[in-house]
Amino acid sequence: MRELRYLIKDEVGIHARPAGLLAKVAQGFKSKVTVEADGKIADATKLMAVMCLGIKCGNEVIVRAEGEDEDEAILKIEEFLRENL
DSSP: OEEEEEEOOOTTOSOHHHHHHHHHHHHTSSSEEEEEETTEEEETTOHHHHHTTOOOTTOEEEEEEESTTHHHHHHHHHHHHHHHO
16 A cells, blocks of 8 residues: 655645546546545545545645555656645
């Protein structure tokens, strides 16, 4: 399992647009990808699950990937977070 910690810098946090884009990125991998914030965990491939975490600016998220392409998944998701959030 690979893990990434990231501090959300976007003023609005993770709202519908970036949550949908994140889900699309996560769906591109065979690995199971989850997002954790404030002790709550969501399946990163599910738009509504990610939005329900209520991630705001300044929150730290932990992204975990477990599976055959976990290294690539973490790298791509880190790239997405840096470019969008």
